Amino acid sequence: xxxxxxxxxxxxxxxxxxxxxxxxxxxxxxxxxxxxxxxxxxxxxxxxxxxxxxxxxxxxxxxxxxxxxxxxxxxxxxxxxxxxxxxxxxxxxxxxxxxxxxxxxxxxxxxxxxxxxxxxxxxxxxxxxxxxxxxxxxxxxxxxxxxxxxxxxxxxxxxxxxxxxxxxxxxxxxxxxxxxxxxxxxxxxxxxxxxxxxxxxxxxxxxxxxxxxxxxxxxxxxxxxxxxxxxxxxxxxxxxxxxxxxxxxxxxxxxxxxxxxxxxx
Amino acid sequence: xxxxxxxxxxxxxxxxxxxxxxxxxxxxxxxxxxxxxxxxxxxxxxxxxxxxxxxxxxxxxxxxxxxxxxxxxxxxxxxxxxxxxxxxxxxxxxxxxxxxxxxxxxx
Numbered sequence: 001x002x003x004x005x006x007x008x009x010x011x012x013x014x015x016x017x018x019x020x021x022x023x024x025x026x027x028x029x030x031x032x033x034x035x036x037x038x039x040x041x042x043x044x045x046x047x048x049x050x051x052x053x054x055x056x057x058x059x060x061x062x063x064x065x066x067x068x069x070x071x072x073x074x075x076x077x078x079x080x081x082x083x084x085x086x087x088x089x090x091x092x093x094x095x096x097x098x099x100x101x102x103x104x105x106x107x108x109x110x111x112x113x114x115x116x117x118x119x120x121x122x123x124x125x126x127x128x129x130x131x132x133x134x135x136x137x138x139x140x141x142x143x144x145x146x147x148x149x150x151x152x153x154x155x156x157x158x159x160x161x162x163x164x165x166x167x168x169x170x171x172x173x174x175x176x177x178x179x180x181x182x183x184x185x186x187x188x189x190x191x192x193x194x195x196x197x198x199x200x201x202x203x204x205x206x207x208x209x210x211x212x213x214x215x216x217x218x219x220x221x222x223x224x225x226x227x228x229x230x231x232x233x234x235x236x237x238x239x240x241x242x243x244x245x246x247x248x249x250x251x252x253x254x255x256x257x258x259x260x261x262x263x264x265x
Numbered sequence: 266x267x268x269x270x271x272x273x274x275x276x277x278x279x280x281x282x283x284x285x286x287x288x289x290x291x292x293x294x295x296x297x298x299x300x301x302x303x304x305x306x307x308x309x310x311x312x313x314x315x316x317x318x319x320x321x322x323x324x325x326x327x328x329x330x331x332x333x334x335x336x337x338x339x340x341x342x343x344x345x346x347x348x349x350x351x352x353x354x355x356x357x358x359x360x361x362x363x364x365x366x367x368x369x370x371x372x
Contacts, residue, residue: 029312030308033285033308033333034305034308036285036286036330036331036333037285037289037304039330040286041286041304062303062304063303063305064302064303064304064305064306065303068303068305068306069305069306072305072309072310076312076313077313078316079312079313079316
């Protein structure tokens with residue numbers, strides 16, 4: 001085993017640092033410099049006359065054991081990530097701004113293009129197609145995308161999967177809208193401009209016409225059944241688009257549980 | 266001893282820029298091997314000093330190897346003077362105690 005292939009030997013240390021809440025970028029930098037240092041130490045041991053195997057073992061011992069190396073990083077203040085320090089603040093607060101920014105960015109981009117090319121009163125077909133496709137896509141993908149990004153955050157920083165529950169509760173009843181309204185021929189004559197709409201809100205009642213129409217009304221009466229069906233169909237649709245990343249993470253954790261990282265003596 | 270690793274690193278980097286392995290070798294050479302520690306523990310100290318603005322780093326290729334060179338900033342020089350003053354005062358105080366020059370009468 002050569003010194004160059006050593007990064008894999010820091011797997012235990014990486015896991016320990018991530019679980020201690022050290023930000024992934026600090027962990028990455030630390031391990032890269034340790035790897036380079038280890039290569040220097042191995043070369044030094046080889047030059048001292050040790051064979052490859054002994055040089056590697058001696059170099060690793062000189063570098064320090066995992067417990068010592070981890071403790072040195074954990075003792076330094078300021079290397080823990082914000083999500084690890086304040087998960088109770090980050091996970092309830094992050095989903096909403098993420099979705100809003102995700103809706104605003106494509107809308108502002110299309111508004112800027114419209115202004116730049118002077119399409120405010122009459123837009124060509126390619127622009128109409130681009131604006132409708134982009135905003136239509138943003139409307140539907142922003143929530144699952146936000147959930148995916150938050151799940152990645154939990155996965156990368158080895159946080160508890162339970163921190164995704166507040167995100168799920170916030171995103172579950174969320175309704176997003178991003179649309180562009182082009183003037184028709186009559187409106188063009190009245191110099192009506194292209195309108196952009198961005199909306200966000202919460203509602204537990206969804207139209208029974210869209211999504212999964214489960215119609216499992218439990219309350220008596222037609223109104224009760226309609227209302228229940230609306231809620232169930234909305235919930236089912238939201239769960240279908242929000243749960244996949246969470247389920248994938250849960251399955252991954254099940255396959256590779258976050259067992260205690262062994263600390264070499 | 267809080268601040269001692271920082272003091273040694275800042276003092277070494279006052280003379281010239283160095284990468285981590287060089288710093289450790291210099292500490293061991295100048296202390297004649299009296300200080301023993303896992304060599305990798307120097308990096309969190311370097312990173313913390315850089316985060317506080319006392320050091321700056323630059324990755325460079327040297328002899329076909331990529332290395333991170335650390336050098337002192339003006340803030341680092343001030344920190345070095347502060348730590349040196351503190352250390353000198355502490356060392357003098359400890360030395361005085363060890364010499365036993367001051368006897369306190371107890372009742």
